[in-house]
Amino acid sequence: MSSPLTAASPQLAASPGVRVLWVTRRYWPHGAGEHPQAAASVALTQALAAMGMHIEVVTPRYGAHWSQEFQCDRVRVHRILAAPKGDWSTQRYVRYLGNWMAEQSHRFDWIVCEGIHDDVRSVAVAIEHARRDPNRGSRPPTRGVVLCDGWGGDGDDVTCRQARSGKRCLQAVADLEWVVTRHSGVERSLVASGISPERLRRISPGFARPTRVSLDQRLLSRRSLAGINRDLITDADDHVLLWCGRMSGSPDYEGGLGGVVGSARLLCGRYPNLKIWMLGDGPLRDWVHTELKAEGVRDVVAIPGTFADMSDIWNAVEGVVVTDEDQLRYTLPAAIAHALPTIVADRAPLRAWMNDKFDADRVDSVAWYDDGKPGAFRKTFRSVWENLPAANDLAWETAMDAARRFNAGEELRQWTSVLSPVTWNTST
Numbered sequence: 370m371s372s373p374l375t376a377a378s379p380q381l382a383a384s385p386g387v388r389v390l391w392v393t394r395r396y397w398p399h400g401a402g403e404h405p406q407a408a409a410s411v412a413l414t415q416a417l418a419a420m421g422m423h424i425e426v427v428t429p430r431y432g433a434h435w436s437q438e439f440q441c442d443r444v445r446v447h448r449i450l451a452a453p454k455g456d457w458s459t460q461r462y463v464r465y466l467g468n469w470m471a472e473q474s475h476r477f478d479w480i481v482c483e484g485i486h487d488d489v490r491s492v493a494v495a496i497e498h499a500r501r502d503p504n505r506g507s508r509p510p511t512r513g514v515v516l517c518d519g520w521g522g523d524g525d526d527v528t529c530r531q532a533r534s535g536k537r538c539l540q541a542v543a544d545l546e547w548v549v550t551r552h553s554g555v556e557r558s559l560v561a562s563g564i565s566p567e568r569l570r571r572i573s574p575g576f577a578r579p580t581r582v583s584l585d586q587r588l589l590s591r592r593s594l595a596g597i598n599r600d601l602i603t604d605a606d607d608h609v610l611l612w613c614g615r616m617s618g619s620p621d622y623e624g625g626l627g628g629v630v631g632s633a634r635l636l637c638g639r640y641p642n643l644k645i646w647m648l649g650d651g652p653l654r655d656w657v658h659t660e661l662k663a664e665g666v667r668d669v670v671a672i673p674g675t676f677a678d679m680s681d682i683w684n685a686v687e688g689v690v691v692t693d694e695d696q697l698r699y700t701l702p703a704a705i706a707h708a709l710p711t712i713v714a715d716r717a718p719l720r721a722w723m724n725d726k727f728d729a730d731r732v733d734s735v736a737w738y739d740d741g742k743p744g745a746f747r748k749t750f751r752s753v754w755e756n757l758p759a760a761n762d763l764a765w766e767t768a769m770d771a772a773r774r775f776n777a778g779e780e781l782r783q784w785t786s787v788l789s790p791v792t793w794n795t796s797t
Contacts, residue, residue, distance in 0.1 A: 387790055388423040388476060392466075392492060393483040396428040396446055402649035402675035403615050405699035406518070409574075410483060411441070416781060418443035422788065425477075427470070429453070429462060463487045470495035474511040475502065479788050481514045482545075485529040485538050489515050493541035513545035514787060517555050521694040521718030526558040539563060547787055552725045570787055573726075575780030579708040579768035582684050590684035600671035601646065603685075608754070609644045611686040611709075614696045616651035624714070624740040625692045630657055632747050634664040640754065645670040646686065683707045688753065688760075692740070694718040708768035710753050710760035714740040731770060734763060 391414050395407040410426075418424040425445045429452035430437070437448050449469050453459040466488060470480060474495045482492045492513050499511035517525045529535045539562055542548060548564055550556045550571050560566055591609075594601040603609060612629050622631030629647070637643050647657065647670060654672065661667045676682060689704040689711045697718065704711045713719055715737040723732045738749035753760045 386423070387421075387785075387788055388478050389417070389425070389788055390470065390473065390477045390480045391424060391426045391444075391483070392470075392480060392488050393426065393428050394452070394486075394488065395431075396426050396441075398441065398677040399675040401679055401699050401703075402613050403651055405614065405695055406483065408699045409518070413784075414444050415442055417784060417788075420781060420785065422785075427466070459487055463491050467491035467494035471498035474499040475505070475508075477511050478509070478790055479512055479514060481516060481788075483516050483518075484525040485515055485517055485535075485542060486525075486532060487534055487538065489538050489545070490534070490541045493544040496544050509790075514547045514549055515542055515545055516549045516551075517559065518551045518698065519695075520552070520554070520697050520722050521716075523695045523697070523718070524555060524558070526555050526562070530558075530562070542568075549787060552722075554721065554725070570783075572780055572783045572787070573775050574702055575775050575777030576702070576706045576768070576771040577777045578772045579706065579765060582707075586684055590681035593681050594685055598671070598673045600673050601685075603644055604642070607642050607644050608640070608688070608757075609646055609686040610688045610690060610750075611646050611648065611682065611704075612690050612692070613648040613682075613700045614691075614693060616647075616649050616653040616657055618653060618693070620653060620656045622743065626653060626657070628714075628740065628743070628746050629690055629692060630660050631743070632750075633661060633666045633670050635747060636750060637666050637669045639751075643669070643754075646682075647672045648675060648682065650675055679703070683709070687757070688712070690746075690750075691719065697722050705764075705768055705771050708761070708765045710736065710757065710764045712736045712738060712746070712749050712753055714738060714746075716740055726774065727767070727770060731767060734767075736760070 391410070393410050395404045396410055397407055398411050401408040414424045414426060424443070425447065427447045427449060429450055430448040431452045435448055439446050450462055450465050453462040467490070470491060471494060474480070480492050480495060482489045496511060496513045499505070502510070519525050521527070529538055532538065542564060547570050548559060548568050550559065550569055551574060552571070556569050556571060559569065588605065591601070591603050595603070612626070614626070616626055618625045619627060621627050633645055637645070657672060661670050661672070683703065686709065689700065689709050691701045691704065691711060691713045694716065701711065701713070701722070713735055720732070723735060736749050736753050739745040
């Protein structure tokens with residue numbers, strides 16, 4: 370199970386014939402270890418498509434050799450133009466995207482934009498064109514939705530406030546039907562920015578009921594991964610700790626990803642059967658490789674890049690460490706869904722995410738560590754690793770609690786309610 374949504378979607382059905390165009394800056398299945406928003410986009414759109422919706426995605430190209438169109442499982446993906454890199458190219462992309470969607474809008478009931486950034490202005494252009502289309506006849510005009518997600522500095526609301534075009538983007542939202550939020554913090558921020566509360570629809574990310582991973586399943590997944598990448602070879606009695614995210618931040622050992630890198634030698638020296646897998650990519654990848662090699666632990670710490678299907682990874686590992694807020698979009702929810710003991714940096718956005726999901730006792734039971742103290746991660750790791758059976762039981766209880774509170778099937782049902790052919794917000 371690589372996504373709780375894909376597990377839930379075959380059991381549900383969407384309104385027949387609903388056609389959705391999904392607008393996002395990144396869309397590819399290798400996103401979990403570098404662009405978690407892309408991983409979340411793939412999981413959600415594939416789940417909605419599996420329920421019967423017609424989903425197409427429009428996104429930029431990040432390489433001249435990239436194809437302009439391809440099929441990703443059930444979803445058709447359009448890469449219409451090179452990804453913008455500056456102010457001029459951004460405006461060019463926004464204009465082109467708006468014109469392209471205006472031409473295509475008659476094929477869709479809904480256009481969903483991920484994030485309140487320049488692309489939402491393009492969506493507003495397409496929506497206005499659809500409303501004024503003289504050839505529309507009795508067909509309802511295409512309607513728009515914007516999805517606002519993320520926590521702390523990774524939040525879409527923060528990105529909007531910091532952008533030069535933020536005010537224009539918020540004005541464009543007024544032409545859309547709904548603003549879908551993921552948590553109350555984003556809602557408060559958007560209302561303070563002038564978004565009407567009546568336009569907000571909160572859809573919390575869902576969790577599927579966890580399933581036990583047997584020893585045979587774990588060993589089978591490890592053998593499969595070892596056949597792909599020799600760095601992932603393990604012995605039968607090895608234990609694997611996973612870090613998965615974008616390799617960014619400061620190139621030092623002062624917390625975050627660097628704190629894990631700086632602790633690798635001491636941890637692997639204390640626990641000879643410990644292997645650490647650091648999945649991902651980003652600007653610090655070369656630094657991570659150099660530091661691990663200098664510490665003499667490259668044989669026990671693997672940095673294999675990213676994976677399109679994370680199922681074997683989640684089956685193969687026995688613990689997870691979460692260091693940064695951008696891991697809230699994918700890594701921490703996935704770790705909880707797979708009932709894995711998780712060590713979490715005690716940062717405000719990470720704790721706020723947990724407080725939004727669970728009661729105080731559950732939050733306090735998390736294996737938090739003080740990210741500002743060099744030895745805190747190692748101390749917390751030891752407390753978990755040396756009591757792994759108890760940590761596994763606690764992780765299972767947390768996963769079951771998450772599935773009860775935020776069921777993946779309920780998330781998909783809420784999406785089908787928002788993207789319904791009969792939904793119409795009379796306030797517009």
